[in-house]
Amino acid sequence: MKTAWFKLAIHGLLAVFILASIGPYSGAAEKGQVISIKAKKFEFMPNEITLKKGVPVVLEFTSLDRMHGFHCPGLGIRTDILPKKVTRLQLVPDKTGTFPFHCDIFCGSGHEEMGGKIIVTD
Numbered sequence: 283m284k285t286a287w288f289k290l291a292i293h294g295l296l297a298v299f300i301l302a303s304i305g306p307y308s309g310a311a312e313k314g315q316v317i318s319i320k321a322k323k324f325e326f327m328p329n330e331i332t333l334k335k336g337v338p339v340v341l342e343f344t345s346l347d348r349m350h351g352f353h354c355p356g357l358g359i360r361t362d363i364l365p366k367k368v369t370r371l372q373l374v375p376d377k378t379g380t381f382p383f384h385c386d387i388f389c390g391s392g393h394e395e396m397g398g399k400i401i402v403t404d
């Protein structure tokens with residue numbers, strides 16, 4: 283009987299630790315308007331994103347088919363985009379301009395055309 287209670291207490295403690303370690307990261311670490319971007323062969327939707335300089339946003343990526351990559355060299359951001367998984371990137375654009383992005387993980391015969399642009403305005 284004592285061991286059963288002990289196990290229950292340990293499990294309870296573990297649950298508290300796990301929740302405590304997950305808690306602070308859900309939401310608090312990412313601020314800003316969420317922009318959802320879907321990737322599929324061979325396009326990004328949307329493929330044109332307009333942002334404001336100095337205004338934080340969270341780019342939220344999902345793939346509708348296979349693994350893709352998102353790379354925007356002009357803004358110094360990249361991430362893998364995985365199917366059935368949401369990948370978030372926080373971004374505070376620090377300059378205005380038009381910044382092309384593209385898929386940087388080979389995904390098939392239309393891969394080279396898979397891209398778009400981020401426009402940052404004042």
Ligand SMILES: [Cu+2]
Pocket residue numbers: 350351385386387388389390393394396
């Ligand atoms: Cu690709």
